Amino acid sequence: RAEGATPVLVEHALADLEAAGTSLDALAVDGLYGHYIDVERNTLVVEAADEAVAAEAVDAAGIDPSLVSVTAAEAPELYFVRGGDSYIIENSWRCSVGFSVRQGSTPGFVTAGHCGSAGDQVTSGEAAPGTFRNSVFPGSDRAWVAVGSSEPLYDEVNMYSGSRDVANANQAAVGSSICRSGSTTGWHCGTVGAFNQTVNYAEGTVTGLTRTNVCAEPGDSGGSFITGNSAQGMTSGGSGNCSSGGTTYFQPIGPALSAWGLTLVTT
Incomplete structure (x- = not known):
């Protein structure tokens, strides 16, 4: 086959990660500072004051926790x-x-x-x-x-x-x-x-x-x-x-x- 990028099978579809992010956009949770998709890691990174805040937000949004990784952050x-x-x-x-x-x-x-x-x-x-x-x-x-x-x-x-x-x-x-x-x-x-x-x-x-x-x-x-x-x-x-x-x-x-x-x- 022709040389080029090597396909990689990922656990989560990009559409699922995007949908999870959209669900978080609808929330107003103290200490929840932002989120973004890390394509290389195949995860939705949630930036929050601590893991408890992130867990609260993920639960409230009805998101599968396996889609998410948490990064501790300061208030922007x-x-x-x-x-x-x-x-x-x-x-x-x-x-x-x-x-x-x-x-x-x-x-x-x-x-x-x-x-x-x-x-x-x-x-x-x-x-x-x-x-x-x-x-x-x-x-x-x-x-x-x-x-x-x-x-x-x-x-x-x-x-x-x-x-x-x-x-x-x-x-x-x-x-x-x-x-x-x-x-x-x-x-x-x-x-x-x-x-x-x-x-x-x-x-x-x-x-x-x-x-x-x-x-x-x-x-x-x-x-x-x-x-x-x-x-x-x-x-x-x-x-x-x-x-x-x-x-x-x-x-x-x-x-x-x-x-x-x-x-x-x-x-």
Whole structure:
């Protein structure tokens, strides 16, 4: 006979495994997290908190237990997008989410341009996986990341002890109180010192930044600056730290929204 795949006689028909899975779909059992067909093992894998939960579900669905194998699993959680949360770029370095945005029907978030170049991948972290669509650095320090169409966008900033709703992007005046959220140091506050700050980073010069006396540290980059419920911008860089204090500059959010046709997600 011609060479090729070798037929294997299996115990359970694929149709039987699929029917068992459909029966589980109709159930709502606490601790039952999911299921899939493992074709190679010829079994319906049931993911549950423990074997007792799986057995309860299989019994309630009227499934032949011989069709099933059980895998202990943790409760799955949705990825989401929220200001101040962490994200990892290319499995290598960490930054923070600025604010949730949309470009038409495409969801995403704004962040700092120095966090990634167009095409770079957000591979893990608290934020949803995505792709840098646009990024400018140096000159400016702004970027936006597109995430999957089903990912929830939160209209808030993580205060690391509660959250702050985002209502608009009205610019705060010099002298105004302002707070910052970032995945390294959390929530810190201070005042707006000056607009249109030019900063000469080693990687290049950035203009149009806003100066504050809020502290920040590496990994806080890209995170949210907010006054009241008004989005102000995304952490760029600075000096000092959150032990001794420091100066931090942020990229105003307006240029990112206007340049790329983004809409801020608000309450």
